[in-house]
Amino acid sequence: MTQLDHNEVTAPRITAALFATCLADTMFPDVAKATVTVLERLGVRVEFPQAQTCCGQMHINSGYQRDALALIEHFVETFEQYEHIVLPSASCAGSIRHQHGMVARRLGKPALAARADAIARRTREFSEFLTDVLKVTDVDAYFPHRVTYHPTCHSLRMLHVGDKPLRLLRAVRGIELIELPAADQCCGFGGTFAVKNADTSTAMLADKMANVLGTKAEICSAADASCLMHIGGGLSRLTSGVRTMHLAEILASTESGETHGVSVRPSRQTSNPGSGNDV
Template identity: 60%
Template sequence: MRIALAATCIADAMFPQAPRAVVTLLERLGHEVVFPPGQACCGQMHVNTGYLADAVPVVRNHVRTFAPVADGEWDAVVVPSGSCTGSIRHQQRMVLERAGLDAEARTASAVAGRTYELSELLVDVLGVTDVGAWFPHRVTYHPTCHSLRMLGVGDRPERLLRAVDDLELVPLEQAEGCCGFGGTFSLKNADTSAAMLQDKVGHVLDTGAEVLTAGDWSCLMHIGGGLTRTASGVRPMHLAEILVSTREAPVVPGAADGRQEVAR
């Protein structure tokens, strides 16, 4: 398959190891990965903060960049983020329609119809749960609200993790509870956000896991930012960063601050 990667703005700028892992992983599974360089952001931050007019050029850029998938140039678009996938699927069309851009809104729908969050792509589109990974560590999984409730990815990420050799998956207490990030919520309601974070960090520490994983670096950045204050050594890692790890090219949690080159 020819798969276009939407890296997401936050991972592109702050956590490039995740989209790099997606590239390596998909290539390892025999697929071709394309990175359309015109991409920037899906517009979610603007939409969820209420700045719908300012969201329009951002959404248009995303739709324009990924429109070729609607024409069959690529087979699918993969996004290593549940919330960005959710925004693409549930918000982009609305934003364009409200701006009176009906033709682009239709394109947005078509693009969204072929856009998948990473675990959806692997399990539903590519039909794999065992990606041949090896990760000999104790891991706990935070399902993230938008993956869980907006997309309904269900247990796909956990199925992928359970198939990883030597990975010990430990359950997270109150896993479905929000970590308190919520995009600009973490700034507009910083105190409430911090209180939610405190509880989530506590539950993560209770697991005794070495690694906290999720399908979304935004939530991981939030929880990770709380974890480093506890000096616990629990490392946040994107699902892709675990799935890319093999016996031949193991990914070591925390090596070089988690910024290790995982792809050549």
Template identity: 65%
Template sequence: MTGPRVALFATCLTDTLHPDTGKAMVRLLERLGCSVDFPLGQTCCGQMHYNTGYYEHARPLARSYASVFDGYDYVVVPSGSCAGMVREIHPGLCGASPAVERTYELSEFIVDVLGVTDVGAYFPHRVTYHPTCHSLRMLKVGDKPLRLLRAVKGIELVELPQAEQCCGFGGTFALKNAETSTAMLADKMRCVLDTGAQVVTAGDNSCLMHIGGGLSRLRTGVRPVHLAEILASTEKEPA
């Protein structure tokens, strides 16, 4: 019996700046028995336009999403932010569609749809997890990412203090409110450093880019690694 036919919606940030996350998702999902496709017609989900008030510019992007991803069993996204935009905002822009209803953030797809918590990963590092705002508050993924991380062999998972506080990125928020964003980032970095972790992980590359950039400028040595890359890592393919 063949597994579900899954489309990877890579998102703009992953596609352009963090392609290793997309590659890791393909390895991971195929290892879990899925047939994975990358529809070349995919574009931005329109979140940047919508969040800055350009609703009419976001609408055709939402329509395009519904068309490009039509016909797949599921659409899986390495971003709670973009998955939240699709599931919660797209219906209001262009109506409901099968593609929107079948869209899942990575951790909820693995746990809720595939019914798996141990994906056979191996990652021998001290790791702390940052729950991103949209995954936590819009999608309500809860502890699904942590359940997956706890099952990773070799990992030392340490709790992040004040984990539910925003990192300060928020897309254009970081540009329009730079001083506030920087202060929020400083708080988040202090919490990450207090854990003594070697790696900080999350389900959104946008937040990891923000946190990782700050940690890099301070030369802390702490690496940002997307959840997908940890879950795709094996003993033969250490990250």
């Protein structure tokens, strides 16, 4: 069903359902809050379907497709009624777009697969939603800090977002954006890979952190809280002073600093994305 609010005078107002993702909801609420802040600033009516839980990516990528099937079904039922679904995670968006239908088909649920495919076409990662649906790159943000951006594997190679996040960041007032060397290389997270292949994961992370530290950035940003949890966890262990912030958190920042309770001032204290209200 369409929730577009047609109005003769003003532009039609878009309603979007926010899929916060289980990780941001539980561990990094500031990422989801910042997503709401930006969307509302741009005039989007944000809905948060209360029934939402998880897209099932971790189960799918760990081989537990039968357990994931219930999550896919739950996701489809929760979000099927919405015209636009937006989420602050490239890898969850990738799972919804490329895996939900595939898993349902593999487990003999063609009807569910067809419904999942239809939702997949209406699901967009945060930066895609801003640039492709809302057609904006300047979201009126202010962030006077030195930032480097890790483009994340699933942003680049599953969603093909290209330079959309960077276009959004370049439009932020006051920002000093430093190019990250070997940006397209994986940080070594990979979900359960980080635990099952901890040594290899750590070796990959070490190289990613060396590249981040080489930029002398205050902030390492990305479009995925999970990659940032990994990079931030490593930077924190090094007590490097570099902190991680989700793309949405930077775009939510303004001169007045008024966002939904997010502290936009980078602290010396290293922490993971969205640690603002943790301090």
